[in-house]
Amino acid sequence: MSEYMIIDGIKAEINGEKNILELARKVGIEIPAFCYDPELSIYGACRMCMFEDERGRLEASCSTPPRAGMVIKTNTAKLRKYRKMILELLLANHCRDCTTCHMSGKCRLQEFAYKFNIEGVRFPNNACQLSPDHSSYCILRDPGKCILCGKCVRMCNEIQSVGAIDYAFRGSKMKIATAFDGDIANSPCVGCGQCAAVCPTGAITIRDDADLVWKALGNPEVEVSVQVAPAVRVGLGTEFGFEEGTNVMGKLVTALKEMGFDKVYDTNIGADLTIMEESNELIHRIKKGGKLPMFTSCCPAWIRFAEDKYPDLLDNISTCKSPMQMLAATVKATYKGEKKHVHVAIMPCSAKKDEAKRAKFNGDVDYVLSAQEVVRMIREHGIHFKYLEESLPDVPFKEYTGASVIFGASGGVMEAALRTAVETITGQKLGNVEFSEVRGMQGVKEAEYAVGDLNVKVAVVSGLKNATEICNKVRSGECDYQFIEIMSCPGGCVNGGGQPFVDAFKRSDMDYKGMRASGLYKTDANMSARKSHENSAISALYDNFFGEVGGHKAHELLHTHYEPKNK
Amino acid sequence: MTAFDYTVLDRAIEQFGNKESSLIAILQYAQEHYRYLPKEVFPYLSKKLGISEARIYGVATFYENFSLEQKGKYVIKVCDGTACHVRHSVPILEALRKELGLSEEKKTTDDLMFTVETVACLGACSSAPAITLNNEIYPTMTPEKAVALVKSLKENA
Known part of the structure; x- marks a missing residue:
């Protein structure tokens, strides 16, 4: 016999989905998330994908398996308030130079800030002062844009088993770092760029050499x-x-x-x-x-x-x-x-x-x-x-x-x-x-x-x-x-x-x-x-x-x- | 400089097992021996245990107890748990830092004699405010007593 749960009033049949987020997507409900990626292990850090159960408790839908008889809501006043707060705090620690960012128009944070109508950030912002790591020929790391979703770490370790980067430090000092927080060029990084392919913001992007090529193109001697x-x-x-x-x-x-x-x-x-x-x-x-x-x-x-x-x-x-x-x-x-x-x-x-x-x-x-x-x-x-x-x-x-x-x-x-x-x-x-x-x-x-x-x-x-x-x-x-x-x-x-x-x-x-x-x-x-x-x-x-x-x-x-x- | 002594790490691996889950125990063992975690520890353990250096670095920086910097001969921990805090531990810390020219960022003197750090609770609340000197408890301290202790250590050095 099939088992069901109720998501936003919709009867959703459970067919071995590994989490509520996936099940919700199957019935047409898009739960927002930064750190979730079906190809990677579940991390449950961003808390954007939370749902509210009948007793008003909040849980992350990426890390909760669906159970028969559950009744949940994915959009309530409480959840909206939480999501807006999460976004505001992320934006407060994010270098928001969107107009000159390669990920503009593709950035998940930008998309959600817009979608959730974030109209201002009440906190001071020093993120643009963090210096990017230009050491690699392949990728550019800009810690000022990192939202600590950890997708890059999971990609680098779980799919690629390269292990160039990982989480380092703790609490508000936590960051994604190489061993000894050194340049990525001196790490085991192989330059595959799969970290950039999963980064939801502009924190890891592919190095851009277009200017050098334009220069050659514009030179009649070459x-x-x-x-x-x-x-x-x-x-x-x-x-x-x-x-x-x-x-x-x-x-x-x-x-x-x-x-x-x-x-x-x-x-x-x-x-x-x-x-x-x-x-x-x-x-x-x-x-x-x-x-x-x-x-x-x-x-x-x-x-x-x-x-x-x-x-x-x-x-x-x-x-x-x-x-x-x-x-x-x-x-x-x-x-x-x-x-x-x-x-x-x-x-x-x-x-x-x-x-x-x-x-x-x-x-x-x-x-x-x-x-x-x-x-x-x-x-x-x-x-x-x-x-x-x-x-x-x-x-x-x-x-x-x-x-x-x-x-x-x-x-x-x-x-x-x-x-x-x-x-x-x-x-x-x-x-x-x-x-x-x-x-x-x-x-x-x-x-x-x-x-x-x-x-x-x-x-x-x-x-x-x-x-x-x-x-x-x-x-x-x-x-x-x-x-x-x-x-x-x-x-x-x-x-x-x-x-x-x-x-x-x-x-x-x-x-x-x-x-x-x-x-x-x-x-x-x-x-x-x-x-x-x-x-x-x-x-x-x-x-x-x-x-x-x-x-x-x-x-x-x-x-x-x-x-x-x-x- | 003498070559780095890896046998300490080999002993730790032998004792705790060559597996990922032994990492913290091995790091603790290493730190006990070197009094901090020297850089050489990381690539060696990475190769032996099959854990990336970045991950070992992550573990070592996550726990307050691990130090990546060489510590002084005398490690003074000033308790700033609730009991010690309300009984004025902060002036003790400030007096020690002033006496030794240290700060929150600079925890160890250049001559590698003294390290001053804070600790959340020593479990010696009845003796508040307390400090430890190389793991030995000094109860009911005052800024003056703390400075006098440091001075006597300097003289005997």
Whole structure:
């Protein structure tokens, strides 16, 4: 028999909802909350989500499971008064420079202050005097905007198991801090930006380098080229009125040209190059008894993570540079112009900003812009994005295959590598190029394929907590995979920290990651060339420039090595 | 400078168990030995116990009893619980701070001889106002008696 409870007079059937807040949402009642996120553990700190029971007692709906026969109200005079007081106190400790805040219009605190008609704050405010932490290339922390909801801490620890930040001190002195309250750049932070993705205010945002790029664009002495990563094209459309997951690459190319970029290239070429090198490396390792399993190396946050926490597994990571760095190295090495050449990369990622600064990469990428920054630049330039004509990227880095565009989704690199590796090993054309077992938004996916006389066992992991579990298994020898794809952000780059901000409610209501991923898979399905080795531009590159796959020049420009963080 | 002695931490881990829930006990053990929590403790315990340094720092800063700063040879705790407070503990605290050039922020003298801090209740209310010197109770204090105590310690140093 079904069980019910009454919420605001509505009979709500209980079906195993973990708390009253979720149940209320199912019957159309939105209970306000700052610290609640269905993906994270329950913290119960903000007290905005309180309800009133029949006896006038108040409890937090996020931390109370529904019970049959309960009768509660979510909007009473008492609750309104409490919520307004909570908001007033939060605002009193919040640097309210909303007009110059990147989160303006997306900030939960701003939204609630407006919704709950907060007309003034009676307390003095010193929050703007707290100095932001500019130390990281990836994220910017502004403690003056922190409301101590702790979502960043839970994300960093529970989903990413990085543990760069935590709650420190106590009572009114409590704050979110790194160990010894030091700079985030000197912490174990890997720059994934998932903390910024869940921060309801502007307390953690992605570092903004747009000014530096505008400066280069405005300098007639400089040629500026740009590459656009696969996940960006299905991520930023929503900011301009497109449905989630719409591929807007054509319009983005036009917009970038209008903004003054001389050449627009597609990171997909870098991805195809990566597959050529990486599948070759994998086959080599399998056939010649190299170190297995081999991990993918595209994700810079994962690389940082491994260098810090798994120094003993660094030889298992593919020596291939990421698609961004491969393409940048190729673009810089083949540039024949007279002018100074600045190369920009538009990424769904904050950690790419740090990757570009690695000394080994010689500044091949001068600036990395997240999708968020590009959205702001497009707006700043006064472009009506929705009505733009579509255009194609520039030669010689425009022609790509379906294999490369799916890099943006968790499992994409694996699938792309398999398409090429299987055909190379068997020497036969694949009937079906789709490896559906490695698709989807689950954190851990496993598959086994018979390839010729080989049995190839693979795993695809996203989220660093999941990565930790698989790395521990590799360390202890409990698993026998040959190839493991790891992406730091849950779901892969489609959910990267640099993608446009997705509101907490939308995060739980809508499979935005899956929609973006299916946008990429749709693009792949419509391509005639769906395997990296069928890319004629890539063949031409090897014929005319690199020579052999895995050859000397390729090694010099397309491969790298890793170093333990604490030697 | 001599190398940091990690065996203290190893002993603590052995005694209380290599698990997350032993953290507070291990920190207390370490503090008893070093008289504060030196920086070296954090990365070492983080690695051994599998807890992030940030979280250990959070625990260490949450509890008033843990100190991240080196304390003086003589630690004076002035009780400011209700009983001591109404019997004028604040003038004692002020007199001690003045004598030693300390304040609410600066709790330890530069020569690492004296630390002056407050405590919420020593449980010695019948002896109010009370202070402790290295965990030994000095009952019914006055500002003069407190200053005289410090002076005699200085002379014997």
